[in-house]
Amino acid sequence: MIKAVLFDLDGTLLNRDASVVTFIEDQYERLQQIIGHIPKRLYIDRFLQLDNGGYTWKDQVYAQLVKEFDITAVTSEQLLEDYLIRFNRHCIPFPAVKETLQQLRKLHLKIGMITNGKEIFQMENIRALGITQLLDVILISESEGVKKPDAAIFHRALKQLQVIPSESIFIGDHPVNDVEAARNVGMRAIWKRDNRWDAVKADFTIDGLQEILDIVRQLRASD
Structure with a gap:
């Protein structure tokens, strides 16, 4: 589930x-x-x-x-x-960022973020998107002392969310830091397509964020 x-x-x-x-x-x-x-x-x-x-x-x-x-x-x-x-x-969000997060919350899902970067800088960018109140956990590599693709930062986020890897999905654009790293810890991984890379081995590939909602419903229906 x-x-x-x-x-x-x-x-x-x-x-x-x-x-x-x-x-x-x-x-x-x-x-x-x-x-x-x-x-x-x-x-x-x-x-x-x-x-x-x-x-x-x-x-x-x-x-x-x-x-x-x-x-x-x-x-x-x-x-x-x-x-x-x-x-x-x-800071410019991708289309439907807030709407997607809000709809995920309506599905009673916990929502987290794992990002590499400087703590203050990244937090200011997250606030600029207006989504902090929609996130249950935010892990930034500088403050955590570990960065993606290290499995430790993924396990840390999952522990704080009180879920196990098989109950979780990770969405990112980088084939190694996001997709491969998430799969290596046992999470399902969604690749948000980026033209810098191709042939990324992910569980799902999306172009728009709202596609995540159908994937979640599909996975829940199959459990």
Whole structure:
């Protein structure tokens, strides 16, 4: 019997790609007097390239930008601070995030989140999506001292939700950190399709979050 549904954040509930683009466009416009010697499109494209879908932390991204573009009026640390403070203002959810979580709660399911990243930064992004009250458990790798795909962080979340792996589903976009890791601990795994990867071995694949509801009903009916 499925009793809990757990989610990744970036690329699953948070449309991180779209959020980053809107943030970096805004940053360029606000700091144009400082970085205006760099063509806007070049600055944005290079940031996105260095960012590597969020898998390169921004201290390295900004250090490289400052070096490459000979930025002297602001430091990489100041650019990073601007990112940390303002990114949450640009958080864009995927369609039907709140509605899906609300409907899962109506099915009497426990809901959790496991995300890699910095604690304060990720919590601000979760709050920006307006979903904290819909989550029973939130585990962020920095505060937990362990990150996906380590099985320990999954077991920790399940223990807090008071469910066992076979009673749980995990939804994420990363084939290893999310899908493979969840399956390795005995959870069912749903891959939220991401064009960066293909042929991901998951129990289910979805394009939209509301598809989860039919999967839950299907699994409950088969138990």
